[in-house]
Amino acid sequence: MHRLRLAVCLSAFIAATPAFAARCGGDFNTFVQNMSAEAANAGISQATIAQALGGVQQDFGVLAFDRRQRGTFTKTFEQYVATRVGPGRINGGRAMLRRYAPLFSSIEAKYGVPRQILVAIWGLESDFGKGDMGKLPVFRVLATMSHDCRRTELFQGELLAALQILQRGDLPYHEMIGAYAGEIGQTQFLPSSYIKYGVDFDGDGRVDLRHSVADVLASTANLLHTNGFKMGAPYGEGSANFEAMREWNHAVIYRKTIAYFADQLVARF
Structure with missing residues (x-):
């Protein structure tokens, strides 16, 4: 279900996402360095930043998945509910x-x-x-999506929220695992909703x-x-x-x- 939520509900968070200064696109490692500075300015500790973003890699599979989304349901309600509620x-x-x-x-x-x-x-x-609650490293997903210029402010906000989750001790680093937009847990909260x-x-x-x-x-x-x-x-x-x-x-x-x-x-x- 988290994949359908990715397609239809991310726009709900755009208005609540603060503006960030890290420039999207360009060299990925440079972007991560700039985003790390943004996180430090927001009160995230250097230890948390290093654990979460040190050596983080771009995930082209996540980008490919994101580009395949259409944002709409192609089934009728009757067709959809028959596949989901038996x-x-x-x-x-x-x-x-x-x-x-x-x-x-x-x-x-x-x-x-x-x-x-x-x-x-x-x-x-x-x-x-x-x-399935997702099997992707949340910080890799969110760094990748933040670097992509289509919704960079949205995902920079989600990346900062994920860093807050880690810093608060809600989940250890190895359990920051989620879906294709960084959704976490049994009811698939985006990190910003996790915090809020x-x-x-x-x-x-x-x-x-x-x-x-x-x-x-x-x-x-x-x-x-x-x-x-x-x-x-x-x-x-x-x-x-x-x-x-x-x-x-x-x-x-x-x-x-x-x-x-x-x-x-x-x-x-």
Whole structure:
């Protein structure tokens, strides 16, 4: 699912991305040096910069993948949902609702986002943490995409956010692994969203969106709550909650799939 999110939702972060001075294009190593200086000016330690960007290589496979994206769904909703929400995934989601019932009650009480919406997103993004969360080094991806001039300010912002994640100790360097736009974890947060919405809900002192189910689900709820999602209100197409989910994904078909999946999870449950 992170690949579809790459195609449809990166534009949501452009307006929130600060301007950076590192010039895109040209020699890659020179660009990394300039970006390292930008990071230091933003308060990132030299040790963190050296660990993350020392010897980082350009990834032409990431660039090739990015250029193949079209930003649109080619299937109808009926075609798409049939490939994403089947009996096995519905049963798996219902098992998660049972397994984590007390956790969901706590999250609902704090953030006002219903559990079936969270489980639907979790299932679609990573099959409840059991599926593909991406296998690419985040700093290599983001340095590559920052150097590319098409969306350099966006990805320079994401690179800085990834450095913050590492410096805060949320994830160690070897676990900064993600997808083709640097998305991380079980619900595929871009680094800027990780910083903005990430919650340490298990109380261990760090926001771990790769391993901590509590942090994953609470952070997802926090994103939706912050963008206006209201408990007890409809979330189908045309509703205010459906619009609140736009921060998660701009594509109407994908949001309709979340709503459909959520309804299936609680039907006769």
